[in-house]
Each structure stands twice: as C-alpha cells, then as structure tokens.
Amino acid sequence: MKYQVIHTTNYIYQSAASLCHNIMIQIPKDWPFQKVESFEYSISPEPSYSIDRIDFFENKYLYFSIEKSHSKLTVTAKSKVELSSPAWVTVNPKMTQPWEEVHAWLHSTDAMNDIRQFYLESKHVDFVDGIKEYALQSFTPGRPIMEAMIELNTRIFTDFTFTPGFTDISTPMSTVFETKKGVCQDFAHFSLACLRSIGLAARYVSGYIETLPPPGKPKLVGADASHAWIALYIPGLDWVEFDATNNLLVDDKHIRVAVGRDFADVTPLKGIVYSVGKQTMKVSVDVRRPEEVIL
Known part of the structure; x- marks a missing residue:
C-alpha cells in the first residue's frame, strides 16, 4: 500500500519573534515493512541554520533556527511511503x-x-x-x-x-x-x-x-x-x-x-521562541493514496 502524507504546521505570533530554535520530528524512515520513497520539507521564513540529525532512539529529525524577525512560521513536511504487512x-x-x-x-x-x-x-x-x-x-x-x-x-x-x-x-x-x-x-x-x-x-x-x-x-x-x-x-x-x-x-x-x-x-514540532504575547498554532495533515492525490 502506498501513501502520500503532507503535514503542515502554522504558528502565528501576537508579537513578532526575533529568534526561534526548533526540532522537527516528522521524517519517516525505512523499516522492514515500510519503505520511504521520498521526503521533502519547506520552512517559511527560510531558516538561518538547519541540520539533519538522529536522536537516541534512532529517529531522524531536523534542527533549525530562524534568526530574524518573523510573525508567522510555516513548516510543511511531505512524504511518500510504501507499506507492506508485518x-x-x-x-x-x-x-x-x-x-x-x-x-x-x-x-x-x-x-x-x-x-x-x-x-x-x-x-x-x-x-x-x-x-x-x-x-x-x-x-x-x-x-x-x-x-x-x-x-x-x-x-x-x-x-x-x-x-x-x-x-x-x-x-x-x-x-x-x-x-x-x-x-x-x-x-x-x-x-x-x-x-x-x-x-x-x-x-x-x-x-x-x-x-x-x-x-x-x-x-x-x-x-x-x-x-x-x-x-x-x-x-x-x-x-x-x-x-x-x-x-x-x-x-x-x-x-x-x-x-x-x-x-x-517524539513531539512533531517543538522549540523555543523569543517573543511576547500569545501564539496560535494550526496543524493540517493529509494522508492519501497516490491515485487520490489532488494536483
């Protein structure tokens, strides 16, 4: 069975953030019964620094920082995987x-x-x-x-x-x-x-x-x-x-x-934000089989 997953997270800050450090754990990996065909991500605004790493539990994750003023953060991860029966x-x-x-x-x-x-x-x-x-x-x-x-x-x-x-x-x-x-x-x-x-x-x-x-x-x-x-x-x-x-x-x-x-x-997205006031978060996840993908 093949699937495409699009996971989008939006943060909107009441007052502009001057700096943020984040960890994104949304990167699937290969298992005996799961093959990752592709993975890509986009972050807006563009990170000042980012690096792929592996944690203690052998999960893949992305660390990134944004070192400029921003009032909104959008992170989108897109995966294509093929699953088989364990x-x-x-x-x-x-x-x-x-x-x-x-x-x-x-x-x-x-x-x-x-x-x-x-x-x-x-x-x-x-x-x-x-x-x-x-x-x-x-x-x-x-x-x-x-x-x-x-x-x-x-x-x-x-x-x-x-x-x-x-x-x-x-x-x-x-x-x-x-x-x-x-x-x-x-x-x-x-x-x-x-x-x-x-x-x-x-x-x-x-x-x-x-x-x-x-x-x-x-x-x-x-x-x-x-x-x-x-x-x-x-x-x-x-x-x-x-x-x-x-x-x-x-x-x-x-x-x-x-x-x-x-x-x-394994929190999907977590970090530290330098800002004041409240922030709102909206998450959208779309899981589809390839034949159902809307272009």
Missing part, C-alpha cells in the same frame, strides 16, 4: 510465549538495555492506582503474551471513549483513567502504563493513519491528523504494534515516523 499479522497469538516468561527474560541480564528501558515509567506514563490491576485482567497467569495484549487492546477500545478536546498533553493519566475519555495519544499512554506496570517493555509510536470519509462523502484535504499507537516487545517477533484507538493489530495502513518512551520524545 510478519506478526500471520502469527497465531495463542502460540506466543506466556507473558511471565517474557517478563522474566526482560528482567534478566539476557535482555539488552535498549529493550529494557521501555518497561520503566516516563514523563507521560506513570503507574497510577489501579492500572496494574486493570492490566492483569487480561494478563492472567500463563496466558500467551500476544493473546493477552489483543484482549487488553480491545478492552481499552471498548471501555474508553474517543473525545477530541477533552484532554491535552498536560492531562494527568489518573484523569484519563477515571473518565475513560481521551484521544489516540491518551490511549497509547494508557496502554503503555498498563504494560509497563506489569514489567513488560512497550514503546510509543507516532505517525499517521489514513482516515476515510463517510460513504458517499468526499475526503477533505487536511482532515487527517497525527496518530499514536504502541509497540510491545515479544521475543522472536521483535516490536509488535497495537492500536487501541481503532482496536487493531497494526497492519499496512499505519505510517511510522518515530518511536520513544512517550509523546515527549
């Missing part, structure tokens, strides 16, 4: 290891630290009261890890209500758990908290997913959004991805951009 979609979940065996391996010296770091709490993933008990309803003694994860994914999808605008990045995990409301970012963080609270390694995945309009309705340009889901480490299968927002074992419709401990590690 190997895990053909696996029988009942044939995977009992989750306790995976836990024991992760907490031994046999597991690499690059994997083990993902069973710890992080900035947006804390083990609030009751979360371990919630996870253990699915992760019962001796249960195959992938089978248990699929049930947990389904329970979160069923128990929680997708509610745009109810939360923001500062909303505590306890509020999300108590109200059972949020968006994909919240559901990903909650999934991670469940898994890490029982000692399993799981990481945050940021990217995009195609959203389809109602039958008979045209697809609106810019109506898509960034998406978030999680990956659970299963020995022999590597990082297996699950999307609680859509109750999916991820296949060939999720476009990966970056991975980290949580949203703080």
Whole structure:
C-alpha cells in the first residue's frame, strides 16, 4: 500500500519573534515493512541554520533556527511511503510465549538495555492506582503474551471513549483513567502504563493513519491528523504494534515516523521562541493514496 502524507504546521505570533530554535520530528524512515520513497520539507521564513540529525532512539529529525524577525512560521513536511504487512499479522497469538516468561527474560541480564528501558515509567506514563490491576485482567497467569495484549487492546477500545478536546498533553493519566475519555495519544499512554506496570517493555509510536470519509462523502484535504499507537516487545517477533484507538493489530495502513518512551520524545514540532504575547498554532495533515492525490 502506498501513501502520500503532507503535514503542515502554522504558528502565528501576537508579537513578532526575533529568534526561534526548533526540532522537527516528522521524517519517516525505512523499516522492514515500510519503505520511504521520498521526503521533502519547506520552512517559511527560510531558516538561518538547519541540520539533519538522529536522536537516541534512532529517529531522524531536523534542527533549525530562524534568526530574524518573523510573525508567522510555516513548516510543511511531505512524504511518500510504501507499506507492506508485518510478519506478526500471520502469527497465531495463542502460540506466543506466556507473558511471565517474557517478563522474566526482560528482567534478566539476557535482555539488552535498549529493550529494557521501555518497561520503566516516563514523563507521560506513570503507574497510577489501579492500572496494574486493570492490566492483569487480561494478563492472567500463563496466558500467551500476544493473546493477552489483543484482549487488553480491545478492552481499552471498548471501555474508553474517543473525545477530541477533552484532554491535552498536560492531562494527568489518573484523569484519563477515571473518565475513560481521551484521544489516540491518551490511549497509547494508557496502554503503555498498563504494560509497563506489569514489567513488560512497550514503546510509543507516532505517525499517521489514513482516515476515510463517510460513504458517499468526499475526503477533505487536511482532515487527517497525527496518530499514536504502541509497540510491545515479544521475543522472536521483535516490536509488535497495537492500536487501541481503532482496536487493531497494526497492519499496512499505519505510517511510522518515530518511536520513544512517550509523546515527549517524539513531539512533531517543538522549540523555543523569543517573543511576547500569545501564539496560535494550526496543524493540517493529509494522508492519501497516490491515485487520490489532488494536483
């Protein structure tokens, strides 16, 4: 499956900014089941300095600075990728290891630290009261890890209500758990908290997913959004991805951009601005198959 993604971010400053430093994490990379055919970006006003780098989690990112007065910043990233089905979609979940065996391996010296770091709490993933008990309803003694994860994914999808605008990045995990409301970012963080609270390694995945309009309705340009889901480490299968927002074992419709401990590690665009007054931000994301691209 091939996709084109256009991600545009506009910042408008109440008072002109004299200087800004920014990090853009919107650059997809190749995976065994994802091939990046092209990537390009544009920034207005033109940066005074920019450089491509790779972070601790091996995500690609762009650092840039604008060292002149500007009242608006526009960043557009355009990607073309080809996706294929990951190997895990053909696996029988009942044939995977009992989750306790995976836990024991992760907490031994046999597991690499690059994997083990993902069973710890992080900035947006804390083990609030009751979360371990919630996870253990699915992760019962001796249960195959992938089978248990699929049930947990389904329970979160069923128990929680997708509610745009109810939360923001500062909303505590306890509020999300108590109200059972949020968006994909919240559901990903909650999934991670469940898994890490029982000692399993799981990481945050940021990217995009195609959203389809109602039958008979045209697809609106810019109506898509960034998406978030999680990956659970299963020995022999590597990082297996699950999307609680859509109750999916991820296949060939999720476009990966970056991975980290949580949203703080993979914020699409962040930085420091030297200005006074308020600023407004507008984000537009458009995900299309090549045959749907509007020229």
